[in-house]
Amino acid sequence: MSRAALLAAILLAPSAPPASIDFGSVQLGGAARHMLRVAALDANASGAGFSATRTRGGVLIVFEPYELHEKATGTLTLRTSSGLVRVRLLGQGIDTIPPRVTVETPAAASAGHTLTVHFDATDNDLVSTCTLMVNGHVIGRLRWPASTFRWRIPTGLRGPIRITVGALDRAGNHATATTSAVQIRR
Numbered sequence: 001m002s003r004a005a006l007l008a009a010i011l012l013a014p015s016a017p018p019a020s021i022d023f024g025s026v027q028l029g030g031a032a033r034h035m036l037r038v039a040a041l042d043a044n045a046s047g048a049g050f051s052a053t054r055t056r057g058g059v060l061i062v063f064e065p066y067e068l069h070e071k072a073t074g075t076l077t078l079r080t081s082s083g084l085v086r087v088r089l090l091g092q093g094i095d096t097i098p099p100r101v102t103v104e105t106p107a108a109a110s111a112g113h114t115l116t117v118h119f120d121a122t123d124n125d126l127v128s129t130c131t132l133m134v135n136g137h138v139i140g141r142l143r144w145p146a147s148t149f150r151w152r153i154p155t156g157l158r159g160p161i162r163i164t165v166g167a168l169d170r171a172g173n174h175a176t177a178t179t180s181a182v183q184i185r186r
Helices: 003-012
Strands: 020-027 032-036 042-046 050-055 058-063 071-080 083-094 100-104 108-110 114-122 127-134 137-143 148-152 159-161 163-169 174-178 182-185
Touching: 020 032, 020 058, 050 071, 058 071, 058 083, 100 163, 100 174, 114 127, 114 163, 127 148, 137 148
Parallel strands: 020 083, 108 182
Antiparallel strands: 032 058, 042 050, 042 071, 050 058, 071 083, 100 114, 114 148, 127 137, 127 163, 159 182, 163 174
């Protein structure tokens, strides 16, 4: 074998699998991929959120976290021509994405009557609470899932107000939405 052919065979040869693969922190709702360049006859991943697929180039391992802050562990089992090989899999789910919030109210309402606030709060993981405020003052806190809030407007309140809905997810990410001015009349 020529020196060039030997070098090419070494560089192109599949490598031995590592003892472990750590995907690190992965956003909930997302996925991390790792291509393992190994000649495997079969590949199987066990453990919450882990999967493996044999490809022409080796084995593709995917981690899709299910739970926030959960330290996920699993095992990749490879069947090779020389026997079974096990690789430890590690990963953790994180959430840095704030919720999305929308809010709707009528353009005007009467003091002493009830104003219905319609809102929606969604998240890539889970919204835990929604806080409703009028001009910065809290008028209600609701556990999710909630989408309406009825507020009795104080009889002495006049003029324009703004209603803000703040949503908090279980990772502590926060987002708000504020209405246009709502005119309060007698």
